[in-house]
Amino acid sequence: MRRHLRPILLVAYVAAYGSFIAVTVAAPDALARPMPGGVNVAVAWGMGLILLAFVTAVASLAIPERER
Amino acid sequence: MTAGTDWLSIGVFAAFTAGVLVLSSLLGRRAKGAQGYFAAHGQIGWFVNGVAFAGDYLSAASFLGICGLIAFWGYDGFLYSIGYLAGWIVALLVVAEPIRRLGKFTFADALNARFGSRTVTVAAAVSTLVVSLFYLVPQMVGAGALITPLLGVPHWVGVVLVGAVVTFIVATAGMVSTTWVQFIKGGLLLALCTLLVALILGRGFEVRDPGPARDAPARDVGGVTALPAWAVRGEGTPGPDGMVRTEGASTGPLGPIEFLRVFSASEVAAWRTVKEPTADGGTRSVARPERIAGSELLLPGNSPTFRGLRSGNVLDRVDFASLMLALFLGTASLPHILIRYYTVPDVRSARLSTIVGIGAIGGFYVLTLYLGLGAMTGGHLDTGDSNMSAPLLARSFGSVLFALISSVAFFTVLGTVSGLVLAGSGAVARDLVTTALGRTPDDRAQVRIARIAALALGAGAMALGFLFRDLNASFLVGWAFNVAASANLPALVMALFWRRATAAGVSAAIITGLASSLAWVLVSKDAFEKVYGLPAGDALAPFSQPAIVTIPLSAAVGVAVSLIGRRKVPQTPG
Numbered sequence: 001m002r003r004h005l006r007p008i009l010l011v012a013y014v015a016a017y018g019s020f021i022a023v024t025v026a027a028p029d030a031l032a033r034p035m036p037g038g039v040n041v042a043v044a045w046g047m048g049l050i051l052l053a054f055v056t057a058v059a060s061l062a063i064p065e066r067e068r
Numbered sequence: 069m070t071a072g073t074d075w076l077s078i079g080v081f082a083a084f085t086a087g088v089l090v091l092s093s094l095l096g097r098r099a100k101g102a103q104g105y106f107a108a109h110g111q112i113g114w115f116v117n118g119v120a121f122a123g124d125y126l127s128a129a130s131f132l133g134i135c136g137l138i139a140f141w142g143y144d145g146f147l148y149s150i151g152y153l154a155g156w157i158v159a160l161l162v163v164a165e166p167i168r169r170l171g172k173f174t175f176a177d178a179l180n181a182r183f184g185s186r187t188v189t190v191a192a193a194v195s196t197l198v199v200s201l202f203y204l205v206p207q208m209v210g211a212g213a214l215i216t217p218l219l220g221v222p223h224w225v226g227v228v229l230v231g232a233v234v235t236f237i238v239a240t241a242g243m244v245s246t247t248w249v250q251f252i253k254g255g256l257l258l259a260l261c262t263l264l265v266a267l268i269l270g271r272g273f274e275v276r277d278p279g280p281a282r283d284a285p286a287r288d289v290g291g292v293t294a295l296p297a298w299a300v301r302g303e304g305t306p307g308p309d310g311m312v313r314t315e316g317a318s319t320g321p322l323g324p325i326e327f328l329r330v331f332s333a334s335e336v337a338a339w340r341t342v343k344e345p346t347a348d349g350g351t352r353s354v355a356r357p358e359r360i361a362g363s364e365l366l367l368p369g370n371s372p373t374f375r376g377l378r379s380g381n382v383l384d385r386v387d388f389a390s391l392m393l394a395l396f397l398g399t400a401s402l403p404h405i406l407i408r409y410y411t412v413p414d415v416r417s418a419r420l421s422t423i424v425g426i427g428a429i430g431g432f433y434v435l436t437l438y439l440g441l442g443a444m445t446g447g448h449l450d451t452g453d454s455n456m457s458a459p460l461l462a463r464s465f466g467s468v469l470f471a472l473i474s475s476v477a478f479f480t481v482l483g484t485v486s487g488l489v490l491a492g493s494g495a496v497a498r499d500l501v502t503t504a505l506g507r508t509p510d511d512r513a514q515v516r517i518a519r520i521a522a523l524a525l526g527a528g529a530m531a532l533g534f535l536f537r538d539l540n541a542s543f544l545v546g547w548a549f550n551v552a553a554s555a556n557l558p559a560l561v562m563a564l565f566w567r568r569a570t571a572a573g574v575s576a577a578i579i580t581g582l583a584s585s586l587a588w589v590l591v592s593k594d595a596f597e598k599v600y601g602l603p604a605g606d607a608l609a610p611f612s613q614p615a616i617v618t619i620p621l622s623a624a625v626g627v628a629v630s631l632i633g634r635r636k637v638p639q640t641p642g
């Protein structure tokens with residue numbers, strides 16, 4: 001699992017970022033829907049992508065180093 | 069601005085600038101030879117390097133440009149924040165470790181590690197220079213925009229001042245002083261912006277009457293025109309729609325989520341500049357308040373750049389997707405970011421410093437949404453200069469904070485420009501001159517050439533700062549990302565990860581990406597309208613952001629040339 005963590009993290013982030021762009025382009029009205037807490041999907045998704053970047057960065061510490 | 073405020077601002081600004089110059093002089097003694105000048109001897113700790121990443125990356129475009137875009141157009145500016153940060157995932161997971169393993173001083177070192185080809189070196193060096201110059205323009209524009217209200221001097225003085233100080237920093241101590249300038253700048257920027265956001269949340273929202281339209285540019289404008297009754301504390305009579313429009317009605321302090329919720333439920337005066345006919349048959353620019361629901365401003369598609377998202381025009385949507393692709397792939401293609409990986413001792417430090425950088429940069433980009441919305445509702449916008457939104461917001465909290473924020477913003481420009489000039493001068497001294505001479509000059513000669521190149525780049529940056537003074541900084545950086553991602557990323561991925569890549573293929577990918585993206589940008593609608601002052605309808609490119617076409621084109625040409633002219637090359641150690 002740890003050996004494959006790098007592509008898994010990359011694909012997961014690309015999926016989250018790519019789907020955000022796809023929804024913005026194809027169905028922007030969906031971004032106006034309210035979320036719990038009172039913010040809309042656009043704000044929650046944008047903040048979520050920033051948070052996910054940090055989580056991904058921390059998770060990348062588990063990737064084995066190929067060379068020292 | 070009062071005379072007293074002038075002196076305070078000048079004093080703080082002078083103290084910052086003097087501090088930077090003294091630091092550079094002291095640190096300059098530590099840098100020995102080419103290894104010290106270009107890579108700080110590879111001895112920078114991962115935490116310092118991580119914060120320096122933030123100092124390098126959080127440029128005038130991020131601070132002044134994004135805050136300005138959010139202040140005038142809402143969520144559209146935040147799209148840049150999302151894209152700029154996302155690019156760091158590519159840097160972390162794709163390029164950080166192989167770059168640290170293979171490179172030494174410049175972008176070309178890593179790209180050419182397998183090939184030892186002069187063509188790759190020259191192509192990478194030219195790409196580094198072009199991308200660095202493209203990226204320098206918005207920094208110089210931001211410097212000029214800052215200096216006028218701060219010191220009361222013309223725009224060109226700011227441009228010249230940044231050029232002179234940066235040239236001194238880079239020429240005296242290279243990467244050592246550049247790293248520490250960026251570290252201090254990154255830390256100060258984060259600390260002061262956090263303070264500013266705390267003050268914005270503490271102030272909450274207050275209802276203001278925007279007043280009538282006025283001649284543009286209009287100063288001290290912006291504000292909330294109606295608040296939801298449930299958010300108002302104290303006096304305020306709600307209308308039939310449940311909104312309070314009483315002048316002075318306010319929310320009091322708000323939490324971070326509550327701030328966004330109240331903004332979304334409020335009505336805001338967004339100021340738009342329009343041309344109106346005059347009695348004598350001419351036109352005049354008028355700034356006019358438009359009452360817009362906050363919920364509308366927290367959606368994409370309000371700004372002229374992204375308005376196409378709400379139209380039925382497919383090309384406008386492709387343009388947006390192309391920009392977001394460029395932001396995602398551009399970060400890992402910026403030479404001034406890549407060379408920072410050479411300053412840490414090992415691969416593990418490269419990874420750790422990227423994580424620290426992502427934490428610092430991500431934290432800052434969260435703050436940009438609050439800074440921009442705080443500026444939009446604070447009542448101190450200048451419709452003639454979106455880049456000044458954040459410093460003017462700071463002024464609404466007092467002249468001390470204005471002086472500090474403006475000085476840090478100026479420091480922000482210094483840090484980024486230093487990195488760019490260093491990357492460019494390294495490309496000249498290490499790559500172009502070595503190739504031209506057919507041998508590597510000795511250490512002292514390399515540093516001497518780099519210093520001369522730094523002077524020339526500084527002068528070039530100043531000239532470009534004058535030429536493009538009226539464009540938004542973040543908008544210009546979007547183009548730089550397009551060019552960087554198109555020219556460098558396909559070549560980098562081929563060189564690092566594809567065994568069958570050849571020197572000719574990598575060179576072809578760089579040249580194709582660079583030429584096609586530059587040509588596209590120069591004949592785009594935005595260039596016609598905003599740079600040349602020509603009708604947008606005359607533009608030759610179907611949309612303005614080329615990455616969605618030019619990145620695949622660069623990769624396809626690189627792969628095709630490699631396969632056609634294939635020869636055996638050793639496998640990459642990555």
